[in-house]
Amino acid sequence: xxxxxxxxxxxxxxxxxxxxxxxxxxxxxxxxxxxxxxxxxxxxxxxxxxxxxxxxxxxxxxxxxxxxxxxxxxxxxxxxxxxxxxxxxxxxxxxxxxxxxxxxxxxxxxx
Amino acid sequence: xxxxxxxxxxxxxxxxxxxxxxxxxxxxxxxxxxxxxxxxxxxxxxxxxxxxxxxxxxxxxxxxxxxxxxxxxxxxxxxxxxxxxxxxxxxxxxxxxxxxxxxxxxxxxxxxxxxxxxxxxxxxxxxxxxxxxxxxxxxxxxxxxxxxxxxxxxxxxxxxxxxxxxxxxxxxxxxxxxxxxxxxxxxxxxxxxxxxxxxxxxxxxxxxxxxxxxxxxxxxxxxxxxxxxxxxxxxxxxxxxxxxxxxxxxxxxxxxxxxxxxxxxxxxxxxxxxxxxxxxxxxxxxxxxxxxxxxxxxxxxxxxxxxxxxxxxxxxxxxxxxxxxxxxxxxxxxxxxxxxxxxxxxxxxxxxxxxxxxxxxxxxxxxxxxxxxxxxxxxxxxxxxxxxxxxxxxxxxxxxxxxxxxxxxxxxxxxxxxxxxxxxxxxxxxxxxxxxxxxxxxxxxxxxxxxxxxxxxxxxxxxxxxxxxxxxxxxxxxxxxxxxxxxxxxxxxxxxxxxxxxxxxxxxxxxxxxxxxxxxxxxxxxxxxxxxxxxxxxxxxxxxxxxxxxxxxxxxxxxxxxxxxxxxxxxxxxxxxxxxxxxxxxxxxxxxxxxxxxxxxxxxxxxxxxxxxxxxxxxxxxxxxxxxxxxxxxxxxxxxxxxxxxxxxxxxxxxxxxxxxxxxxxxxxxxxxxxxxxxxxxxxxxxxxxxxxxxxxxxxxxxxxxxxxxxxxxxxxxxxxxxxxxxxxxxxxxxxxxxxxxxxxxxxxxxxxxxxxxxxxxxxxxxxxxxxxxxxxxxxxxxxxxxxxxxxxxxxxxxxxxxxxxxxxxxxxxxxx
Numbered sequence: 047x048x049x050x051x052x053x054x055x056x057x058x059x060x061x062x063x064x065x066x067x068x069x070x071x072x073x074x075x076x077x078x079x080x081x082x083x084x085x086x087x088x089x090x091x092x093x094x095x096x097x098x099x100x101x102x103x104x105x106x107x108x109x110x111x112x113x114x115x116x117x118x119x120x121x122x123x124x125x126x127x128x129x130x131x132x133x134x135x136x137x138x139x140x141x142x143x144x145x146x147x148x149x150x151x152x153x154x155x156x157x
Numbered sequence: 158x159x160x161x162x163x164x165x166x167x168x169x170x171x172x173x174x175x176x177x178x179x180x181x182x183x184x185x186x187x188x189x190x191x192x193x194x195x196x197x198x199x200x201x202x203x204x205x206x207x208x209x210x211x212x213x214x215x216x217x218x219x220x221x222x223x224x225x226x227x228x229x230x231x232x233x234x235x236x237x238x239x240x241x242x243x244x245x246x247x248x249x250x251x252x253x254x255x256x257x258x259x260x261x262x263x264x265x266x267x268x269x270x271x272x273x274x275x276x277x278x279x280x281x282x283x284x285x286x287x288x289x290x291x292x293x294x295x296x297x298x299x300x301x302x303x304x305x306x307x308x309x310x311x312x313x314x315x316x317x318x319x320x321x322x323x324x325x326x327x328x329x330x331x332x333x334x335x336x337x338x339x340x341x342x343x344x345x346x347x348x349x350x351x352x353x354x355x356x357x358x359x360x361x362x363x364x365x366x367x368x369x370x371x372x373x374x375x376x377x378x379x380x381x382x383x384x385x386x387x388x389x390x391x392x393x394x395x396x397x398x399x400x401x402x403x404x405x406x407x408x409x410x411x412x413x414x415x416x417x418x419x420x421x422x423x424x425x426x427x428x429x430x431x432x433x434x435x436x437x438x439x440x441x442x443x444x445x446x447x448x449x450x451x452x453x454x455x456x457x458x459x460x461x462x463x464x465x466x467x468x469x470x471x472x473x474x475x476x477x478x479x480x481x482x483x484x485x486x487x488x489x490x491x492x493x494x495x496x497x498x499x500x501x502x503x504x505x506x507x508x509x510x511x512x513x514x515x516x517x518x519x520x521x522x523x524x525x526x527x528x529x530x531x532x533x534x535x536x537x538x539x540x541x542x543x544x545x546x547x548x549x550x551x552x553x554x555x556x557x558x559x560x561x562x563x564x565x566x567x568x569x570x571x572x573x574x575x576x577x578x579x580x581x582x583x584x585x586x587x588x589x590x591x592x593x594x595x596x597x598x599x600x601x602x603x604x605x606x607x608x609x610x611x612x613x614x615x616x617x618x619x620x621x622x623x624x625x626x627x628x629x630x631x632x633x634x635x636x637x638x639x640x641x642x643x644x645x646x647x648x649x650x651x652x653x654x655x656x657x658x659x660x661x662x663x664x665x666x667x668x669x670x671x672x673x674x675x676x677x678x679x680x681x682x683x684x685x686x687x688x689x690x691x692x693x694x695x696x697x698x699x700x701x702x703x704x705x706x707x708x709x710x711x712x713x714x715x716x717x718x719x720x721x722x723x724x725x726x727x728x729x730x731x732x733x734x735x736x737x738x739x740x741x742x743x744x745x746x747x748x749x750x751x752x753x754x755x756x757x758x759x760x761x762x763x764x765x766x767x768x769x770x771x772x773x774x775x776x777x778x779x780x781x782x783x784x785x786x787x788x789x790x791x792x793x794x795x796x797x798x799x800x801x802x803x804x805x806x807x808x809x810x811x812x813x814x815x816x817x818x819x820x821x822x823x824x825x826x827x828x829x830x831x832x833x834x835x836x837x838x839x840x841x842x843x844x845x846x847x848x849x850x851x852x853x854x855x856x857x858x859x860x861x862x863x864x865x866x867x868x869x870x871x872x873x874x875x876x877x878x879x880x881x882x883x884x885x886x887x888x889x890x891x892x893x894x895x896x897x898x899x900x901x902x903x904x905x906x907x908x909x910x911x912x913x914x915x916x917x918x919x920x921x922x923x924x925x926x927x928x929x930x931x932x933x934x935x936x937x938x939x940x941x942x943x944x945x946x947x948x949x950x951x952x953x954x955x956x957x958x959x960x961x962x963x964x965x966x967x968x969x970x971x972x973x974x
Contacts, residue, residue, distance in 0.1 A: 052965040060334065061677070061703035064964035075964060079343050079677050080491035096719040099707040101680040105491070108680035110707040110715050115680070119495060147967065 049137065049144035055083060056141060063107065065098040068147055073134055074098035075143065076118050078105055084118035085136040085145050091116075091129030159187045162459065163248055163256055165238045165403070166264035167192035169201060170432035170448040172219055174262065177456030179228055185460070188230045189256050191248070194287055195235035197221055201287070202445055205478045208291050208319030241407035243425055260427055260459060263404050263415060267397040267433035267443065272307065276369030282391045285316045297390040298323035305329075305378045305388040307366055309336040311477060313394035314353060318479040320392070321358050328386050329353070330364035330378065332395075335665075340475040340486040344502075344676050345509050345525040347665035352482050352507075361386075399434045399441050414441045419467035421455040431455045437468050444473045474535055476528070483524070485531035488538060489513065490521035501552045502672040505571035509669060510552055511676060517545045530554035569623040569655075576658040578620050580899070581613035581922070586658075589621060593628045601625070613922070614900050614914045616650040623651075642681035644673050649902035653689055662694050664701055678704075685903035688790065691826050692898050695940040702957070708788035711960050712948040713770055721770060722763040724787035725777050726823065729797040729816035729835075730758025739780030747773055757794030757832065759785060771961055774949035783823075783947040790904070791826045792833075792894075795819040796844065800837030800854065809854035811837030814883055818890060824945040825937070828901040828910070831894060846874045849907040850890055855879075859886035863893060863919075864911040872908055875916045878924045892923050892933035895940075899933075 058064050058077040065088050066073045072088035074097045082105065088098045095111030105118045115124045121133040135146040162178075164171045167190050175188065198220040206212040225232045236250035247257045269284035271277050281297070283290050294316070297304070301324045306317040309331030321327045329336075335346030336353070350360050365381035369391055377387040399414030410416045410424035414436030421429045421437070431451040433443055442448055450468055457466035474487040490513050501510040508526035512519055512534065519538040524531055533555040537544060544551050572578075574587030592598060592607045604621055605612040611621040622635035638648035645652070652671060661667045664686050668678060678686070683704035690698040708714050713721035727736070740760055744752055750764040765773055774784075786793060795818050798804065800811030815835040834845035835852040845851030847867035851874050853860040858881040862874035877893065880886050896919065901910040911919060922929050952961075 050967060052967075057959060057964055059703060059959065064959060067963045067966040067968075069967065072963075078491060081338075082491040093717070094719075096715075099711075099715060099719075101683060101706065102703065103679045103683065104675065104677050105496075111717065113680065 049146050052143050052145055054141045055081065055138060055143055057143075058083075061102045063098040063100070063102060065096070066145065070147070072096070072098070073145060074107075075136065075145070076102055076107065078102060078118075083136055083138055083143060085134040086116070086118060086121045087131040087134070089131060090114055091123060091131055092127065097131070160185065160259035161257060162186035162188045162260050162262070163258035164188065164190045164262045164264060165248065166190075166266055166432065166434075167194070167198050167232065168264060168266050168432055169198070169219070169445060170452045171262060171264040172198040172452075173449050174264075174431055174452035174456045174459075175228075175230070177453055178459055181456070182460040183228075186260070188228075189258075190225075190230060190232045191236045191238050191250055191254075191256075192232060192234050193237040194289070196288065197225070197232070197234075199288065202478070204285075204288070204291050205315040205319055207288070208294060208316065209322040210319075211322075214288060238403060241403065241409075241428075243407055243409075243428075246427070258427075260429070262455065262459075263409075263423070263428060263430040263434060264432040265400040265403055265434045268400045269393060270396040270398055271393050272366055272395055274366055274368045276371060276375070277393070279369055279371045279375050280373070281371070281375030281389055282369060282393065285312055285392055285394050286397070294320060294390065294392065295323065298325050300389060301325060302389040303328070303387050304390040304392065305386055306392045306394055307378070308394035308396065309333070309360065309362070310339065310394065310396070311337060311475065312397075313392070314349075315478055316392050316394050317353070317358050318356065318482075320390070321356055325390070327357075328359040328361065328388070330366060330380070330386070331360065331362045332365060334362050336360065336362070337475075337477075337484075337486075341484070341525075342490055342511065342523055342676055343665055344511070344669055345484070345486075345523045347663070347669060348507060348509055348525045349477075349482065349484060351666075356481075397433065397443060399436065401434055401436075404428075404430065404434070412436055419454070419469075420458045420464070421451055421468060422458065429455045429459065438470055440470055442473075444475065446473045447471065471539070474522075474531055476531075483526055483528045485522065485524040485528035487523075487531070487535055488519075488521035490523050496520070498676060499548075499552045500674055500676055502669055504670045504672055512552060514544070517543050517548070519544065569620060570627055572658060578624070578654065578658065579608075579610040579613070579617045580654070580657065581617075582609040584608050584610040586624065589624050590628050593625060598625075599629065599633065613918055614896075616900050616914075617654045619648050619651040620654050641685060642679055644668075644675045644678055644682050645671060647671060649685065652686070653693075653900075653902075656689050656693055661690075662698055663690065664704065688826060688828065688903050692940070696943045709790070710957075711767065711770065712784055712786075712788060712952065713765070713767075714788045716763065718764075720764045720766055722761050722787070723765050723770070723773055723777075724755065724759055724761045724785040725782035726785040726819070727759040728819050729795055729812050731797075731812060731816065732760075736780055736782065739777060739782070743773055743776050746776065749773075755787070755794075757787075758796045759787075759794065761787070767960075768962055771952050775953045778947075778950050778953055782949075784949045786823065789826065790829050791824070792819070792822045792831050794832055795822075796832075796834035796848075798835075798837050798842040800835075804837055806840060807837035807854070808856050809837060809859065809883070811835045811843065811852070811854050814852065814854075814859075814886070815843075817883070818887065821887065822891065822894065822937075822941075824947075825894070825898070825941060826944065827894065827898050829904050829906045831897075831907065833890075847871070848874065850893065852886060852890070857881070859883065861886060861889055861893075864908040864916070866906065866908045870908070875911065877916075877920055888930065888934050889923055891937050892930040893919065895933040895937040896922060898937075898940075 052066050061079050063074050063076045074088035076084045090109040092114045095109040097107050099110045100107040106115050108115050114127050122130040137144050200217040203217040238248050239251050240249045249255050304320045304325040304327045306313045306329045309329050317327045317329045335343045336349050367379045367381045370377040375391050377385050379385050401411045401415045404415045405411045415430040417430050417435050417437050454466045454468045457464040472488040477484040497514045499512045511523045513521035518541050522534045572586050576586045589610050598604050611618045619638045625633045640646050687701050687704040747769050749762045753761045755761045795815040797812045797815030801807040831849045833850045834843040834848045836843040836845045837854045847865040851862040860879050861877040865874035866872040
């Protein structure tokens, strides 16, 4: 697996998210109240809403378009809704965040 | 012949190591210790009680001078080792003493992290590591002056409590939003902050230290936001780093600390390392339990070259050594989908307990206020006990297996007698309970008749019923309340009243005091709580952006494809050639696909990319535009007709009045959106009679309408009343909206609120009771002082930059490299 540096954990507010542009679409990167980190496709299984824009609570996010609640750990919809998005491997080294994409890639940090 | 064992450092880890070694292999080594501090081995954990005056230095000595003599150990006090010669196998001290070794143990501990800000080396800036620091602090404390502690972690808070106990006026600066964030979740961090503040210590979180001020000595600390905190003593407790410099200079492998294997051996087989300077299995440690474990392992290897003793990582519980504060934290307490949490809050006792479970086993624990069961939870975690059988009662602790759950009415039970329950009629808890008892009241109507509580807007009905249940017991059967969400059993009205009655001023306070069943809330309750707090504590509550819906976070409306729409304010629906030109230029420059006239008499630009928003606002701002709040649960538009300016039927200046209302009220947050209109005559071209608030101008004055709807429901407005002057009309409208702001449930439009409260009651409070109206009006004006800031220009200036650009871009071109 090849890891790509995407920035620092401090770039993301607690209970918040940022997105990363990749050749295969946007990836949403989350930071919970307790500094756990997650990455999933930024695309709600319902109607493609940008999950990175939702409200983060516990280890879940509520989609801003129609309030589906998606688990950050599995990418699966919670509650009565059915569907899932891909979870992307992510790791934290010190303060640095890395995600693993299928192909070789290098990140440009946003200024 | 005895081998020479040389130990560099005389802290708790090497002290313990020597004790083990003397037990198993007395006589094998001639031991020499070099201590950079001019004293014997003492208990560093007990420095805080020394600082607070609860213990003396003598009481915390572990090994007195006699111990070294009795055991034939040579101790060089005040000798710092400056070089290790691994070829000659010697060490050299700063006083020139050279000692040769067969085995060497490096236990140089850690050094405090000193923020590299200007002024960090001024006299009066101290760290908090050893007895010298404590003595210096005690000396400074004699002045009874002001002290600042930088760092709200374990060490910093202990230092702050100690200095406060010595009579200093202490402020703690902490970079993160909650105290001890590495050991505590935000809920427990809130309780801790409250307890610390109760002792008279000021706490400033999110405090970024910019510089330490002073000419020849410390005079104060300046924060990045410009605040200056005067101080004659500054204690840096912002963390520690392993002291590995000496080992590194001698060519021993180091990373963050001195690298050792599980047997505590460094890259040089004759050299071991223990304590805070050692890095084993990727971890460095600062708490005593693992350091003692290192000591045990190193002693075993020094005693027997073939020992298999190995250091194993174990989570160590954290406790705070401040008298009167009970706090315990262990393991991993983050939540997640494969994890379950059990939360117990007891608001009256100030208790918060949280267990994090995975596969029916405890993986993390946070206890606040009552920590007696910490050891038991630690034991269950260590042994990986399956807790399925005791799951329901686990949180009550070992002694209470089989205990009953807490009383759901606890929050009301603990309210003081003078807590105001009914805001409309100013009725306190004591009066209600007294009336129930003295007059033998048994129904809600009786209570309303005798006390007036819950007799007006009715939003305190739930609380009054809970008081009746408390007083009357099972004899009273309250009506069911719809809970706000799955995190609480309280309804919106109860929560709103309790926020006021208990002076709860942040989300963590609400969740703790009202005994929320989750640690972090959900997407339903968080935006509601945020609104209630914004509304109830203007100027005091810091808006929690992460609890706002995306539209209110980025001040634009999200569209189905993830782009946004932008609607600038057009006051009263009036525009000009310059404004239209600016909009046209923005549309061209940013390739905005759709431009549409809205139903609220303004212009909507649809399909703006999120990254472009700040630049779009910057251009619009140059033409004088501000945000139209078309995305907000707040004041949206005030539609107008042209009134006496142009219209041959106009009776008043409806355009001017609409603009006046909009300029007066923009920026205010409300439970749900508020749309208004002013028509200049009863022909009603501005369609004021289906708005949340509307005005129909007539010859004799202004007819005020409200509670209309033209959305999911269609409903004509109710008439509130007729007033003679524009000034009076403005005051009535503002008071009405403020009453709605203070009483309605989140997401409840005015017409639904009015139906609950009744038009008569609203009319009584706004039109008949002049004093009450004035009160609402004044509170709205106060609130506007903090609300009328254009969110667009704030963001053009760089606020919340992170919202508008991707964190990183991974391109295809890069992928090919």
